[in-house]
Amino acid sequence: MAANPALAALQCGNDSSGFARWVDEFKRVAPANGINPSVVERAFANVSYNRATISADRGQKSFKLSFEEFLKKRGGAAIVSRGKTMKKNQAQLLASIERRYGVPAGPLLAIWGMETGFGNFMGDQHTLSAVATLAYDCRRSAYFTEQLYAALQLVARGDLSVNARGAAHGEIGQTQFLPLNVIRYGADGDGDGHVDMVRSRADALASTANFLKGHGWRPGAGYQPGEPNFVAIQGWNAASVYQRAIAYLGAQIDGK
Template sequence: MLRLIRASLLALALPLPVLSLPALAAPCGNTSSGFEAWKSAFAAEAQRAGVGQRGLQALAGVRYSNGTIAADRRQTGVRYSLPDFMRIRGVDAIVRIGRQKKAANPQFYASLERIYGVPSGILLAIHGMESGFGSTFGKYHVLSSNATVAYDCRRSDFFSGHLIAALKLVDRGWLDPGAIGAAHGEIGHTQFLAGNVLEYGRDGDGDGRVNLYGLSDAMASTANFLRQKGWRPGQPYAEGTRNFRVLNDWNAATVYQQAIAIAAARIDG
């Protein structure tokens, strides 16, 4: 019921880039034929960018993801009205489940709002929208997916930096080399790209690492992302407000922002 609609709505799962790295010299391509040669060249670039042995070993094991390319080519943008979008994405169910989760762990969500100033409804609405509250992280090998779009000439400028970041996450022990995620390498409960994990990730459970497959870290990281993008604690977030505009930094689709604000108000209401 809450699974992501990957054909026409896949772009919604992609937070805006936060990692800016110089264009890499590894030659891009539009078919799988040059992928292995690109991977060797990229490994040298990754090493110069500070990726260590564990990350380089993980890179050596990635494979060209035909599923990722197929999903990327199918993207057509968002063409739904707000009511249709909310129906397709199951907003009523997100609200119902979000209320249940808030009621089951009120101190956890209250602590996040106290630290970061982001209401529980916003965090729960994003959690429900992105992964069905952790019920579906995706079906793609994260590093292979990220490497495939970093190699692809259409997407290399955007994704090369995120691949470097993903390999650094492997170095730190924050990302398992075999981790599964969404089609473009999105990670965990709220579908962060790797560069966003490095920039905004927070250790919510105090174990010394940032693991977006753990709920505490994912929620703390999401709250921190919004706060760092300009979220104002205690201020409204309905359409037209400053906080609503911050949602654009999470996802650029207007209907997504509207659905999050509406669902959040209902969860917190």
Template sequence: MAALASPLSAAQCGNNSGGFNTWKASFAKEAAAAGVGQRGLNALADAQYASRTIAADRNQKSFKYTLDKFMQVRGADTIVAQGRKRKARNPAFYQSLEARFGVPAGVIIAIHGMETAFGGFMGDSAVVSAITTLTYDCRRSDFFAPHAIGALKLVDQGAINGATKGAKHGELGHTQFLPGNALRYGVDGNGDGRVDFYNQTDALASTANFLRQKGWQPGAGYQEGQTNFSVIQQWNAAGVYQKAIAIMASRIDG
């Protein structure tokens, strides 16, 4: 049975594909009022109900794993080994990120490895379709609505388009930014005048900027119980993920 979401997303949500097109027409009015332009609105109109996204949202296993099991499943030892090599190959780049944002290399590298195996797989779901489907779905409409608006504004800017692929929850690029966060925290890391989350330099600089803007304290610790662990917690909601990032980062930097 459909229900009404909060005023942030007043379009009528639903629990199956049946009302998606009607919802899109209503949400388009909200998007336009929020400043989304014609390119973004066109991408919204073309969005398809993402059944695989809904299936993934109903079956999130990370929250059920112990830390040891999570580390094993996600290949922590491999991420650490490859991460050390990446840091050694390009130390000046990671030093420049730490100088600018205060975030150590290990944290950025661990996130990059965990999210996409260092860019090896950045997702196969259409970002706009995934994020608008999650906004339409009654389960967490309020949470995803700002990210849907963000995705449509990214389309307006030319940073993504309706066919751009990302993860099943609409996360995009090397470190899997949710679109609203991409819009807010994205920075041009390579100086070419645009923010491209599928460019490694831009994506990692944006990741460091996200952490700094969320309160990262340069030089402070980031293990559980230390100052910066609360910032890592803002990157991902799963406790095992947060702890894994901190542990792997320390091993990479060590």
């Protein structure tokens, strides 16, 4: 959803002092941007300025590590070992996803493992507070205002709880989608009529495959650096060390 130009008038800030005022103004203009007032009130009932989110946003140091250091910090060997087991245990699901989207198991399992340890830890920050805090924060206000509107759409359609908890930047579920990516690429992998990125591994993995397809994934092509599908992996994360890790771990899991 494109934000209304009127949103530019909202006063961003770099500390908590103006957050309550910003929330009041956002709640006033949100209905004019297509969000039901009752959804806005429900979504913001427990929203507060999230200092942990700001701290995380200012301190993303692991992406400055060498490739070897990054793999060690992320538990690369454990991801490969568990990923191979998951590939066997989830063979039917992964095969159906590959038929539908053309994405093989390896990179999906590498992403799943790196993002949340295969769903073991999806974050403990209040999602709506995290996204609202970053929408208010001056560093990337426009980008996260768009994410906040997407989060409100998810609340409205019943795909995000107002009490949901996730990662520090508002990433949701087993493969850590930002709200707008759930809107754009979320897939109902288990056929229940909803996109539940938290409780449904089928939804999370199908959505991840759909994201990669949407970023240019070509069935059957390679996904290592320099090969056609590495471009889609680059769409997943801007850090080159992260991109290389997905490709490397994926190949190890796929036995290549």
